[in-house]
Each structure stands twice: as C-alpha cells, then as structure tokens.
Amino acid sequence: MVLEIIFLVLGIVALISIGYRWRRDNNKLDLFLIIVMVGILTPTILSVFNLTPLLVQDVFFKIYLGIFVVTLALQFLLYLKEVKKIYSLPIIIGFYMGISVAITNQSMVWTIYAAIASIFLISILIREGLKNKNGYIFGLGIFFIFFSMSNAFGSEIFGQIMNILAITCLLTGLAGLFDKYLLINKEEKNKIRNIWIAKILGEK
Amino acid sequence: MIVEISEFLSRMVYPLEITVIGLMAIFTIRKVIIDKHKTGNINWVRMIIFGVFLSFFIQSLLGFLNSFLNLSLPQFFSTMRDSYLTLGGIAIGSIVTLGIMLVTFSNRWESLYYAPAFLYAGLIIMVVSVTGFDFSWHVSYIEYGALIGLAFLYFTAFRLKDNAALGLAIFFTLAFSTIILELPLINSLLNIGYLIFGLLFVFGRFRVFKEEVA
Numbered sequence: 233m234v235l236e237i238i239f240l241v242l243g244i245v246a247l248i249s250i251g252y253r254w255r256r257d258n259n260k261l262d263l264f265l266i267i268v269m270v271g272i273l274t275p276t277i278l279s280v281f282n283l284t285p286l287l288v289q290d291v292f293f294k295i296y297l298g299i300f301v302v303t304l305a306l307q308f309l310l311y312l313k314e315v316k317k318i319y320s321l322p323i324i325i326g327f328y329m330g331i332s333v334a335i336t337n338q339s340m341v342w343t344i345y346a347a348i349a350s351i352f353l354i355s356i357l358i359r360e361g362l363k364n365k366n367g368y369i370f371g372l373g374i375f376f377i378f379f380s381m382s383n384a385f386g387s388e389i390f391g392q393i394m395n396i397l398a399i400t401c402l403l404t405g406l407a408g409l410f411d412k413y414l415l416i417n418k419e420e421k422n423k424i425r426n427i428w429i430a431k432i433l434g435e436k
Numbered sequence: 437m438i439v440e441i442s443e444f445l446s447r448m449v450y451p452l453e454i455t456v457i458g459l460m461a462i463f464t465i466r467k468v469i470i471d472k473h474k475t476g477n478i479n480w481v482r483m484i485i486f487g488v489f490l491s492f493f494i495q496s497l498l499g500f501l502n503s504f505l506n507l508s509l510p511q512f513f514s515t516m517r518d519s520y521l522t523l524g525g526i527a528i529g530s531i532v533t534l535g536i537m538l539v540t541f542s543n544r545w546e547s548l549y550y551a552p553a554f555l556y557a558g559l560i561i562m563v564v565s566v567t568g569f570d571f572s573w574h575v576s577y578i579e580y581g582a583l584i585g586l587a588f589l590y591f592t593a594f595r596l597k598d599n600a601a602l603g604l605a606i607f608f609t610l611a612f613s614t615i616i617l618e619l620p621l622i623n624s625l626l627n628i629g630y631l632i633f634g635l636l637f638v639f640g641r642f643r644v645f646k647e648e649v650a
C-alpha cells in the first residue's frame with residue numbers, strides 16, 4: 233500500500249509537469265503522454281481508494297486498460313516518427329485484441345502482443361533519445377522498460393518497486409537531468425567553451 | 437422462350453466475364469506500366485483499380501471452373517463464401533477492401549491509406565485463429581463493407597469530380613445488384629450490362645466529368 237501511494241504521488245507529479253509542458257509548448261506528444269499516464273495510474277488509484285470491488289471483472293478491466301495504454305503508446309511512437317500512413321495500425325490491432333479477449337476469455341494473445349509492442353517501443357524511444365540527445369524521450373524509454381518489467385513479473389512488491397523506478401526515470405527525464413549529465417552534446421559544449429575562451433581572450 | 441434465353445445468357449456470362457474482366461485487368465496494368473515509364477512513379481489509384489479487377493477476375497475464374505466447366509475442385513477453390521475460407525471469398529473481401537482503399541487514396545486521407553487493408557488482414561487472422569472459423573464475421577464484413585465502400589465511392593466521385601471513382605461505383609452497383617436481385621433474365625442482362633460498362637470505363641470512354649482530378 234505504501235509503495236502504491238509513493239507511485240501514485242510520483243505519478244501525479246509527473247502528470248502535472250507533463251501538463252505544464254503541454255500548456256507551455258502545445259506539443260501533441262505531451263497530450264498523448266498525459267492520456268497514457270492517466271491509463272497507467274488508473275489501476276493504482278482504484279487500488280489505493282479501494283474501488284476495485286466496484287469492477288465486476290477486475291482482470292479484464294486491467295487487460296482492456298493495458299490494450300488502451302499500449303495502443304496509445306504505439307500511436308505516440310508513430311506520431312513521433314511521423315509515419316502517417318500507418319497511424320491506423322495500433323488502433324486496429326487494439327480493436328482486434330479487445331474482440332479476441334472478449335471471445336476467448338484468454339489473455340495469451342494479448343500478453344504476446346504487449347511483450348512485442350513493448351520491446352519495439354522501448355528500443356525506438358531509447359534510440360531516438362540517444363540519437364537526438366533528448367533526455368525526455370530517453371527517460372520515457374527507460375520508464376517503459378521498468379513499467380513493462382513491473383507487469384511481466386508476478387511478485388507484487390517487485391512490481392511496485394519497478395513502477396516507482398519507472399516513474400523516477402520519467403521524472404528525471406522531465407527535469408532535464410539526463411540532458412545535463414548523461415546525454416551531453418559535445419559539439420554544443422565545445423561551442424560554448426570556445427565562445428567563453430574567446431570572450432576571455434578578447435577582454436584581455 | 438424467355439426462360440431459354442435467360443438460361444443461355446446466365447450460362448454464357450461465365451466465359452464472357454473472365455474474358456472481359458481479364459481484358460480490363462490487362463489494360464489497367466498496362467496503363468500503370470506506361471505511367472511508371474513516363475513519370476517514374478507508380479500511380480497507386482490505378483494500381484488499386486488493377487487490384488480490384490484482378491480479384492474480380494479470380495472470382496470469375498472460379499465461377500467459370502466450378503459452374504461452367506463443372507470441375508470438382510478442392511474446397512478452397514469453391515465459390516462458397518459463407519462457411520469456409522475460400523479463394524472466392526477472399527477475392528470478394530479484397531474487392532471490398534480495395535474499393536474502400538480507393539476512397540482513402542482519392543481523398544488523400546493519408547493516415548487512413550492502409551486502414552482497410554489492416555482491418556481486412558486482422559479480420560482474416562481473427563476468423564482463422566480466434567473465432568474457430570466462424571465466417572459470419574467475414575460475410576458481414578463483405579456486406580457492410582460493400583455498402584459503405586459504394587456510398588463513399590459515390591461521395592468521392594461527386595466531391596472530387598472523379599471519373600474513376602464514379603465509374604467503379606456504377607460498375608459495382610450493377611455487379612452487386614445481380615447478387616441481390618433474383619430475376620433471372622434481368623440478372624443476365626445486368627451481368628452483360630456491367631461488363632459492357634466495364635469495358636467503356638477501362639478504355640476511357642466513360643467521362644461524366646470533363647475536368648480530370650490532379
């Protein structure tokens with residue numbers, strides 16, 4: 233319960249800072265991420281406020297929520313890569329996943345799809361983050377690594393710890409710490425240093 | 437006398453259909469190749485129309501083999517499309533899918549370009565793997581998809597003043613009315629009518645709108 237509350241608080245902090253970014257830059261990627269975060273935080277909110285008994289089938293609710301989150305995350309990725317022609321693909325896959333879960337009452341197909349989609353999503357986000365020296369995108373990639381691990385392993389405490397690690401990485405990315413300490417742009421740094429040296433020499 | 441004429445016509449429709457639709461497919465792909473040589477790019481709208489005619493040709497060929505020549509082919513090559521996964525069923529599903537794709541390409545709805553293809557591929561995978569070969573899904577897709585596709589083809593044709601979309605819409609309206617109507621003589625006449633119309637369309641004789649879409 234304590235871990236869940238920590239995750240929820242950190243999640244809300246992340247949500248507020250993404251919301252702030254969205255208002256400032258009006259970037260649709262932030263809006264996507266807000267919806268994804270709301271989807272991710274919903275089961276924790278239900279659990280913390282003891283609202284899960286209201287749901288008739290808790291397992292299926294979580295699966296449908298998972299389908300929604302993965303669909304949005306993939307949509308987010310396609311938007312990031314500007315692959316307009318296959319924008320409809322995640323929605324159609326999500327639609328058929330929902331139908332297949334409803335028909336078969338089994339989550340096997342969904343689990344396989346979620347695993348493949350997560351690997352795809354994580355690898356592209358981290359690659360894009362490293363390539364463009366963008367700490368926000370890189371942090372998002374790390375966030376999805378830990379978040380996927382929390383869902384993949386059954387142990388509840390391990391899952392909660394992974395969730396907290398995930399949200400911490402996202403907050404680190406949002407705070408710009410990855411940009412500052414990990415993804416240092418050497419060219420930019422050298423340029424600033426040269427200007428700085430030139431200034432000193434000029435003054436002398 | 438009328439019964440004999442309608443029987444003769446309904447029997448002759450099969451060889452006529454494969455000849456005419458085969459010709460339509462050949463002329464369309466020829467135009468695609470000429471365009472490719474001239475501009476260096478593939479004209480995807482024409483390519484989709486070729487796909488439609490090719491699927492139609494496969495469907496007609498199966499009808500010819502099964503009903504005209506009375507060959508006993510494996511189940512997959514039968515013309516039944518209600519209870520089994522058959523090549524004929526897939527061909528009709530492809531016609532519907534390509535018809536809707538033509539609408540998305542003509543209207544330049546880029547984010548929906550491949551949506552009908554994804555939807556159809558997903559449907560086939562789901563029918564085969566999840567529903568236990570329940571083909572009622574496939575039949576519903578064909579029926580509703582055909583209606584939606586036709587409505588959008590007419591919409592596109594009048595919105596963009598596009599001869600290709602209007603030609604295909606009329607062609608399919610005639611073709612589908614032969615399935616819906618149960619009047620043998622009228623059916624046979626409609627069959628011949630849509631084939632003649634198809635030829636006019638492919639040879640560029642059907643030009644309702646004078647200005648071509650860019």
